[in-house]
Amino acid sequence: MSWSTRELADLAGTTVNTVRHYHRLGLLEEPDRRYNGYKQYEVRHLVSLLRIRRLAVLGIPLSRLGNAADADPGTAEVLREVDAELQQRIDALHQARAHIVAIIEHQAPADVPAGFEAVAARLSESDRSIVHLMTRFYDEEALEDIREMSADESDDTGPDIENLPADADEQTRQALAERVAAVIVKHLANYPWLRNPAGHLSQGHQETFGNALTELYNKAQLDVLVRANKIAEQMMGGAQPAGGERTTRTPD
Numbered sequence: 001m002s003w004s005t006r007e008l009a010d011l012a013g014t015t016v017n018t019v020r021h022y023h024r025l026g027l028l029e030e031p032d033r034r035y036n037g038y039k040q041y042e043v044r045h046l047v048s049l050l051r052i053r054r055l056a057v058l059g060i061p062l063s064r065l066g067n068a069a070d071a072d073p074g075t076a077e078v079l080r081e082v083d084a085e086l087q088q089r090i091d092a093l094h095q096a097r098a099h100i101v102a103i104i105e106h107q108a109p110a111d112v113p114a115g116f117e118a119v120a121a122r123l124s125e126s127d128r129s130i131v132h133l134m135t136r137f138y139d140e141e142a143l144e145d146i147r148e149m150s151a152d153e154s155d156d157t158g159p160d161i162e163n164l165p166a167d168a169d170e171q172t173r174q175a176l177a178e179r180v181a182a183v184i185v186k187h188l189a190n191y192p193w194l195r196n197p198a199g200h201l202s203q204g205h206q207e208t209f210g211n212a213l214t215e216l217y218n219k220a221q222l223d224v225l226v227r228a229n230k231i232a233e234q235m236m237g238g239a240q241p242a243g244g245e246r247t248t249r250t251p252d
Contacts, residue, residue, distance in 0.1 A: 002040035002041060003041045005019055005020070005041070008045060008046060012049045014049070025065075027052055027062070028045065028048055029045065029048065052065055059082040059086060060082055064078050099114055102117035106118050106121070112128060113128065113131045113134075113135045115135075116128075116150065118147075119147065119150040123150065125162070126162055127162070130216060131146070134146060136202075139201075139202075142200035145193075149187055149191070157180050157183060160179075161176065164221050164224065165220060166219050166221075168224075173224050173227065177223075177227035178231060181227075181228040181229070181232040185236060188236070
């Protein structure tokens with residue numbers, strides 16, 4: 001009994017290209033050829049291919065398949081490594097599904113930062129950009145506080161900051177800065193670490209985060225945030241807000 005490459009592939013539930021790939025890697029022995037030049041695979045080739053496919057399905061790297069098929073003493077260790085990798089992938093998939101459920105439940109944009117699905121309706125485009133940066137630069141303890149700040153419904157300054165034109169007049173800037181300052185003072189009282197956020201930032205990223213803010217806000221918005229920090233400092237009796245002249249207001 002013998003089969004062609006395509007027949008062998010069909011019997012093993014794989015493809016001709018996969019069979020040829022295994023040949024190139026030296027995993028599957030080359031069969032004899034018929035008088036017409038066509039390969040003729042035998043039962044032993046089918047059994048070998050099925051064994052290889054079984055190991056591949058388990059997730060064993062192709063570079064380790066040969067030893068695993070020969071019951072190499074190191075096979076158990078390879079399987080442990082594969083099992084650990086599979087567990088990581090399973091955990092990641094569970095997490096992804098949880099995020100998808102939250103996005104659907106809160107009707108949030110699909111690109112909302114993880115953990116911020118419930119407050120997505122309060123996040124502007126710029127806010128989401130800032131929060132994305134925060135998720136990379138801040139530790140989880142800080143992010144949990146930032147989620148709480150973002151959910152603060154008493155802070156209604158977000159839309160006004162987002163829609164502030166670059167040529168906003170003096171009166172508009174000052175009025176908005178005073179409102180933002182009140183939010184900053186409240187956040188500093190509830191989250192003291194905002195006075196010195198460096199302890200919650202990845203090393204070397206504090207300056208990166210600060211520079212990113214200058215690119216996400218226009219001239220008037222930045223002016224309002226600087227003013228707000230100065231007003232907040234005065235309201236707190238000279239205690240300097242976090243980050244000097246950088247805003248401690250979080251997206252809302």
